[in-house]
Amino acid sequence: xxxxxxxxxxxxxxxxxxxxxxxxxxxxxxxxxxxxxxxxxxxxxxxxxxxxxxxxxxxxxxxxxxxxxxxxxxxxxxxxxxxxxxxxxxxxxxxxxxxxxxxxxxxxxxxxxxxxxxxxxxxxxxxxxxxxx
Amino acid sequence: xxxxxxxxxxxxxxxxxxxxxxxxxxxxxxxxxxxxxxxxxxxxxxxxxxxxxxxxxxxxxxxxxxxxxxxxxxxxxxxxxxxxxxxxxxxxxxxxxxxxxxxxxxxxxxxxxxxxxxxxxxxxxxxxxxxxxxxxxxxxxxxxxxxxx
Numbered sequence: 001x002x003x004x005x006x007x008x009x010x011x012x013x014x015x016x017x018x019x020x021x022x023x024x025x026x027x028x029x030x031x032x033x034x035x036x037x038x039x040x041x042x043x044x045x046x047x048x049x050x051x052x053x054x055x056x057x058x059x060x061x062x063x064x065x066x067x068x069x070x071x072x073x074x075x076x077x078x079x080x081x082x083x084x085x086x087x088x089x090x091x092x093x094x095x096x097x098x099x100x101x102x103x104x105x106x107x108x109x110x111x112x113x114x115x116x117x118x119x120x121x122x123x124x125x126x127x128x129x130x131x132x133x
Numbered sequence: 134x135x136x137x138x139x140x141x142x143x144x145x146x147x148x149x150x151x152x153x154x155x156x157x158x159x160x161x162x163x164x165x166x167x168x169x170x171x172x173x174x175x176x177x178x179x180x181x182x183x184x185x186x187x188x189x190x191x192x193x194x195x196x197x198x199x200x201x202x203x204x205x206x207x208x209x210x211x212x213x214x215x216x217x218x219x220x221x222x223x224x225x226x227x228x229x230x231x232x233x234x235x236x237x238x239x240x241x242x243x244x245x246x247x248x249x250x251x252x253x254x255x256x257x258x259x260x261x262x263x264x265x266x267x268x269x270x271x272x273x274x275x276x277x278x279x280x281x282x
Contacts, residue, residue: 004236006176006217030232036224045233047193047260070259072191076184080245081154083178084193111195111260 014090022068025087029067029113033093040097042115046089048072051108056115058104061095065113147210147243176238177213177262181245186273188248188266195260196233204255204264209244211264246272 014026029044042065046054049067057064072086073079098120105116177192190211194202197217205212219235244266252267 004234006234006236006238008174008176008178009234032219032231032233033229034222034226035229036226041226043233045195045260047195050259072180072261073182073189074184077182077189078184079180079182080188081179081181083174083180108259110197110257111193 011084013087022088025085026090027087028091029065029089031091039119040095040099040117042093042113042117044089044091044113044115045111046113047111048086049089049108049111049113054106054108054113056104056106058095058099058101058117061098063093063095063117064090065093065115066090067113147241150241151243175240177240179213179240179242181242183245183268186268188244188246188268190242190244190264190266192262193260194257194262197257197260197262199257202255202257202262204253206248206250206253206266209247211242211244211266213240213242214238 009030012028014028016026029046031042031044033040033042035041044065044067046067046069048069050070053068053070055064055066057066067089069086069088095117099117100120103118107114177194179190179192182189182191192213194215194217196219197215201216201218203212203214205214214237216237217235219233247269248266249269254265256263256265
């Protein structure tokens with residue numbers, strides 16, 4: 001692989017669908033989503049979000065991930081130069097396949113959320129024998 | 134095209150960055166504009182703040198292992214170098230979306246004030262890198278009491 005230099009990508013703000021109760025901006029986290037035969041795996045970059053401030057909400061096949069950021073500065077600090085803005089993260093997805101809600105796994109490490117969404121085992125086709133009376 | 138930094142070039146880069154931030158401020162004041170989001174910057178973007186004793190440099194580096202980071206302080210420049218790795222999946226998988234990027238980064242920053250190079254602390258928490266740089270004693274604001282004669 002060739003050496004790849006990282007470029008700055010502006011944080012995209014999430015479109016407001018409802019009024020936010022928490023003040024501040026809401027951003028869309030960058031995500032990777034891939035599918036294996038057994039599960040759907042989602043990774044999202046949410047820098048500054050502690051593990052206990054992540055919410056994963058799944059209703060039918062509508063998935064919402066939310067992360068609340070910790071305060072970006074300590075008390076008594078003044079900003080000298082600001083290049084990026086901080087705010088909560090939120091993103092919604094419509095999932096194609098049915099997910100087994102009870103087996104969802106979520107881990108948070110270094111500001112990256114990894115979500116494993118196992119698919120519901122397909123109902124096996126059943127043969128019904130017709131008995132002759 | 135990656136730029137390789139050597140010592141003599143450091144100063145130019147610093148001046149360039151200073152000029153850029155000054156220009157930004159002019160535009161901000163004149164038109165009330167925020168930094169336009171399409172403006173090209175250098176990865177990683179940083180926020181610099183200060184309090185009485187320290188200068189803080191913060192960057193959003195989600196998924197960057199602290200072991201892959203290299204921080205150097207030289208005079209009043211701060212050099213940030215590192216790599217963001219995204220582990221590849223062993224199995225053949227089907228990607229629906231690929232927005233996260235991996236790669237190298239390198240940035241030289243001009244610090245707003247002199248710092249004590251031996252009193253620098255860096256911590257990584259939840260994907261945010263915080264570099265705490267101590268201000269030298271002589272530049273700290275000092276309270277002067279007015280004596281009644």
